[in-house]
Amino acid sequence: MVETELYDLLGVSPNATEAEIKKAYRQKAKEHHPDKNINDPDAAQKFQEMAAAYETLSDPQMRHIYDEAGLEGLSGGGPGMGGVDPADIFAQFFGPGASGGGMNFGFDFGAGPSRRRGKGEDTVIPHSVTLQDLYNGKTLKLSLEKEAVCGTCQGTGGKSGAKPKPCAICDGKGWTTAQMSHGSYLSSSRVPCSNCGGTGEKIREKDRCKKCKGEKTVKEKNRQEVVIEKGMADKQRIILAGAGDEEPGVPAGDVIFVLTLTPHESFERSGSDLLTNATITLSEALFGFSRILITHLDGRGVKVTSPPGKIIKHADTIVLRGEGMPVHKQPNTKGDLYITFTIEMPQDEWFKTVDQKTLLSLIPPKKPDMEPLPEVVTTVAFEEADIEAVRQRYFPATDFFDRGFASQFGEGDEDDWEDDEDDERFGGPGEPECRPQ
Known part of the structure; x- marks a missing residue:
């Protein structure tokens, strides 16, 4: 056994059965789910890490590779992976479009600038509603601000014909190594490079787009209509698909309204x-x-x-x-x-x-x-x-x-x-x- 970090996250033995792993994940997920731990800033991170651990350990093939070679075996496409890119498998947990606002955790496989990602970052907006709103229904017209792909450079971040150079900090890999503390021991993990934003590329200042300053996206305001339907519940979510932040080369994220019911004086x-x-x-x-x-x-x-x-x-x-x-x-x-x-x-x-x-x-x-x-x-x-x-x-x-x-x-x-x-x-x-x- 090379390492047991994923088993430790779920609180099970490396010899645990599939049923025991599933049961442990369900219990841990309920305990640390962000919806039920709104006052815990680390709840989303714990939830994502456990989800990634379960994804690996619930798949017999990936579990075998992890038992034999650890996370490095997965990131290196170890024996039996059949050419599957683990970055694709884990993109939903660690990509900018992942639930949790694009946070990156200890199992980021960091496949560099070619890494594929699911979608842009989601925007979660709590919205207070009255019992009258949920009884009668209501339509909201709101002005929202989001990141939009720059229309001048079409998301390249540079002037016409300008080519990006490999990032000097991460040598074009798109990630750097960071240490994570797990109580009595430390582990190394890959995190997106802060200099290039995980792309592995950097455009020289003189070649940057004048509108977005090389950031590839700009702030944009638009009007959105949110329909609160009759009978909706407290904490229910309304999702505006594709209305969230945009990133070059990936679908836009979603805007998620979370309804929060205010107490009524009579009902x-x-x-x-x-x-x-x-x-x-x-x-x-x-x-x-x-x-x-x-x-x-x-x-x-x-x-x-x-x-x-x-x-x-x-x-x-x-x-x-x-x-x-x-x-x-x-x-x-x-x-x-x-x-x-x-x-x-x-x-x-x-x-x-x-x-x-x-x-x-x-x-x-x-x-x-x-x-x-x-x-x-x-x-x-x-x-x-x-x-x-x-x-x-x-x-x-x-x-x-x-x-x-x-x-x-x-x-x-x-x-x-x-x-x-x-x-x-x-x-x-x-x-x-x-x-x-």
Whole structure:
């Protein structure tokens, strides 16, 4: 065994079976996936390295070559590679168009200026949306800036007829050697040359294009239309294929909008269901009501009539079928709306105006002391308190979802939108992309 770095990344033994390697990768990928570790700046790098390790170890032929000759065996096209360029295999992980913004990691095979790459760098843009936006749908018209291939030199970076020279720093290879620390040991890896950007070539200053200054690309602004479809979910991505940064000789990258839902003051969402609260008076709780209870997310008033003779208790919940969130891609199909009731008790001033003896005779009697009486009874003072202030101080994460309402609410939680993708997202290397909208 020449080296075990790839096995160490997945946390498995060099003797691990294919099933053990796959299981370890899925667990590690879930743990380090950038979508679930947005506060960890190294999450994308860890995810990419593990994906590259899995790509190698899950292929019996490549695993054999790695076991025999290590990464150098792969980069040198060792026995049994059949002429396959490992740079092509790993381009999706380490090329400028790779998920993760073009970062380069410890398994960059650096095939020099002839190395083929998948596409240009993707641009990820978080975008805040309201629950109304996801309920009603919305179209955004935005002005975006991107790198575009220079139209003057057509992406060559030089004047007409000017020819680039081999880079003096990397001797035309396009890469240099860097040291990577892995705890108790160091390993060498190839990284793109910072002087020539990994191309292996450099144009003399006097021969550079005047517009792009030899950079081959220029800044360009364009208008883009982003459609937020009804029923989309928090963290869902909208991909504008080919609208991202351009590079000479490769397809343009994508612009990826990541939807971030802001909390709503009245409604909560879970999958295709909605939950809200309505306040009714004591009279309505006892004798019923027929009125507009809420204003919906599309501005409609929703009128509800309670059944005759039905007494509504505090925290009772009703369900309005088909009044929940639109189902994505099926906007005419909606989930359910759950309404939890709060009973508004009369004010002290009202109580003083009524005949209290008559009122007492009409309502259920007071409860007596419990039986049997405790051996010790302590009399304490009656003092009012602000329970919401107490909740915010000691239990800030608790909300009305935790009060036992509507056991059916949220069947088919919107987290299922992510869970349904798990097999695709973690079953193979790299980060999957949503289909262009």
